[in-house]
Amino acid sequence: MPSLGRLHLITDTRPGRDPLAVLRAVLPVARTELVVQVRVEDTATDREAYDLARRVVGLCAPYGVTCLVNDRLHVALAAGAAGGHVGADDLPVDAARRVLGPDSVLGATAREPVSAVAAVNAGASYLGVGPCHATTTKDGLPPAIGAAGVRAVVEAVNVPVIAIGGVTAEGVPALRAAGAYGVALVGALSGAADPACVAAELLRGLSC
């Protein structure tokens, strides 16, 4: 299994965004500290998800950067990604592990210790934990758990915890202090005037 980077860039495929331009800017700065998760809107077709995933895999390969696919594990396999990420509305973690095989990276969403432990026992190799803070990127989420909620999960499991939801460079030190291994973001990089500069700031916080 590839070692996991600490900065998880999730593609922003909302109208008007250019996820590949953001990725091109961030790759040379973050290199193997980067993980890219291909996440498309629920309304996207599998073909659109596959086409994006192939392009992301192609851009990541020269840098040795891990590419994962959110939700659609058949797309992950078909596109040659290193693994995938599942949450409550996706395949259960044990089924996802069977689909991906024993050596792939498999992330699972958790927001509290009991479901976090269950996800790890079912085969998750890392956990995406949140929402840590308010976010405008995804609707319908439960209340933010804050750094204290992240800490509760970190103390319950022995896999890397990736904090997600409203993460900014300013917020990274508190999340690291809570034991987060890394962070996952959409808006803070996708909406940045200079994504490379923001990525460098995020990495400084993650290296402490």
Ligand SMILES: Cc1ncc(COP(=O)(O)OP(=O)(O)O)c(N)n1
């Ligand atoms: C790293 C990381 N953590 C959490 C999520 C959220 O996954 P999920 O709960 O399945 O929600 P969607 O992203 O599918 O809308 C994630 N994608 N990545």
Ligand SMILES: Cc1ncsc1CCOP(=O)(O)O
């Ligand atoms: C997919 C997802 N799951 C929990 S928060 C979130 C969105 C994170 O986006 P942002 O970094 O813009 O808050």
Ligand SMILES: [Mg+2]
């Ligand atoms: Mg999902």
